Amino acid sequence: MAVTKVVVDPITRIEGHLRIEVQEENGRIRDAWATSTQFRGIEQVMVGRDPRDAWAFTQRICGVCTVVHAVASCRAVEDALDITIPPNANLIRNLIHGMQFVQDHVIHFYHLHALDWVDVVSALSANPEGTAGIARRISPWPNNSATYFKEVQDRIRRFVSGGQLGIFTNGYWGHPAYKLPPEVNLLAVAHYLEALDWQRDVIRLHTVFGGKNPHPNFLVGGMASAINLDDAATINTERLTDIRDMITRAQRFVEQVYWPDLMAIAGFYKDWAAIGGGLRNYLACGEFPDGDVRQIDTMYFPRGIILDRDLTRVHPYDPELIKEYISSSWYEYSVGDQEGLHPYQGETQARYSGPPTPWTYLQDHPKYTWMKAPRYDGRPMEVGPLARMLVAYASGHDDAREMVAEVLNRLEVGPAALFSTLGRVAARGMETVLLARRMNVWYDQLVGRIRGGDVATFSGEKWEPKTWPATCQGYGFLDAPRGALGHWVQIANGKISRYQCVVPSTWNCSPRDPQGQMGAYEASLVDNHPLLRPEQPLEILRTIHSFDPCMACGVHVLDAHGTEVTRVKVQ
């Protein structure tokens, strides 16, 4: 059989711009290339700025995971300036980041990923009574009547017959890889719509503490939202009650809608537990500190490395072992293309060397992406929900072990099934359940501290630049919804002299390194991966979406020589 070259560009239902090229032979994928097609140069913009402003600039790396760069940036600057934030500020950041996880993962499941598994058109032939029966069996969620599902179905029917399909135009409806019965398709479509309303409500937690979403406000040294139970303009009982109710509604939706749906749908796609595993190494940097972020052993999600899929051993994580390579990326290094550089020595000079646009294929070119290739001790790593759950499981984390056991038991598969496209989807659901529950703990701790008289949210001793050392550097980490994130900042004379981010999607979407090792997307696409109809690349979308790509996050540049940013004057 001939080899077919397949290009999927744009990959839709992700953040940002991603191109996938594969070679298909006999219905299987035999080679793959992942290309990030956008570059913004934000780190170059950072140089010469006030470090206290850095969170706002880096936050704009991504409007989907809209808090993660801001928090990582605050932590990097706080590490550099040796600032310990008050416990209340840490709890507020945990609540904000926890809700980011929960909201983002649910949106990902229903609005970005579901259409790879759910055939909207098939839902038309469902028996609403059957859907109601399934709904009642798997969940106590109140919207479970046949009348309700009939109403949803009628809306879809009118929509399809109306001819203007909008966002559903040119979907791969009827593709043989869709396996759900019509009744389950209808259930998922109904919850697709409900989740749209739900996410808008629960994300208001960010607005209470940060003033808006997307892009809520943060503050180096703590949080700006002052607490005073006796004032209308501050965090008071009314606001706290709103927060508590949002956490309750978030948890209820996750436990009664998202998780049961995920388990029900996964049951029809067990073959995907043997597809798309890819890399054999997993990295988690740890997240949700109990107090001081530097006390790593207090993290709710533990830090660690899994090598060669060996779940009997968790290796320590050392950020000094990270290097970025550019042998397949449109950059150049002063030390040559074969060397890797640690972020503190990181340098990047954009140098496009691909073909002129419009492109036909990039796979014949040695350099083919704006993404760099981070490696941990020379190894490619997968980061994200699966890495976190594996590290937690292998570390003996009680909550994680319980979730993993439940999944394996219900799907009747062994632990090896986790290393797959389906395992990635399941791991995202597991950690969403854990965090939706955990937010109650942080909320109770916050209220307990306020009850005890502690209302501090900000530590101001190091706010003024005159209190800073002439030069210093810091590392801010955060395990974000899409995986391990690191910000490295160097400060000289009160200004940023160097700024570098190594981001989840840089790990996962990385291209080949000088040793020819693929990144996580590429490796997963060539791991026992089908592609039935190259002109309808549904299977590619399934595996790529299982990583929840966030491309704007992954691409960045640093000006190695730290030129001063010129400020602006009025003519």
Added chain:
Amino acid sequence: MYFPTSHPWTEEETLGQHLETRGVKRREFLEFCGQMALILGLGSAGTPKVASALQTQRRPTVIWLQLQECTGCVESVLRTAEPSIGDLVLDLVSLDYQHTLMAGAGHAAEQALQASMRDNAGQYVLIVTGSIPLAENGIYTTIGGRTAKEIIEEAARGAAAVIAVGACAHWGSVQAARPNPTGAVGVRQVIRDKPVLNIAGCPPIGDVITATIVHYLTFGRLPAADAEGRPLFAYGARIHDQCPRRANFDAGQFVEEFDDDAARRGYCLYKVGCKGPATFSPCPIFQWNTRTSWPIGAGHPCIGCTEPFFWDTMSPFYERMPDVGGFGIERRIDLIGAGLALTAAAGVTAHALATGLHQIRRRRNPTETPGKDAPPPEPKA
């Protein structure tokens, strides 16, 4: 609950008929029109006009391009206020191309775009989020192997109206901050042969975006705009003039340091860097996320994100706005506000104020055609 495109609206139906078939009561519809009339500054007397225009309106096509950006503006639209009835605004259109939500990918997605542009030539509304990188022949953002510049130029040709949503599409935003490594510019720097409306902000409030679409459907044209191309119904007033903490400012009650006693009483944030005196935005009025709060309401100073070049002109964000000698503080701040605080650093000259005052006069004259080229700020010596 109304999902943007989950509900059919056939070519033959008017909106009135369409809503009736899906069970929206006349009273709910009029309530919605009343809210929109208020947001659009028409007052409650404008309700019948909005209602009658919407009822006879046929479903237009929207093509949404996402170029060099972070997707925050799309997320903001997903947070649109007025639960259930607010989503109706998005249901007013046929959203034929939208990367974040559309089912098809790759060739299927690009086919949908081409088909929609062909079938609706001269009729569709083009919404753009993200900037256009012009350096190195535009190689810094490509979709389907083509540059953002090629894509927007093609899509704008057949557009009846162009709406640039967010700071990136407005002027380039964070990637256009100094030194602008990719040569990022806003839509108006590329599309010069038709008016471009700018929904400013990083991101804008979702409701402003939806209200703008309603305005277009109601009146058949884009709303009146200031010199920046920002609709006056949303960006006609300064934050400082609408701020609930203005009384604290006037009384000299300031937060001196975050989390001090003044912060715990919700006093004015001017001294910790608030850019409200230089920022035209509806944040204090519309608020964010179904009117939950807004930045100053949650204790953080405004960073001026609806103003062009704010990453350079408003930063450092925690530095107090310039102190111009010779005036009382309130007079001083109002002058700075009028001057749009083109710099937040020291060294504002009389010449600067004159320039700013000229701009504010233009801004307040809505009949003046929006300028196509926002002047880039000059580097400071």
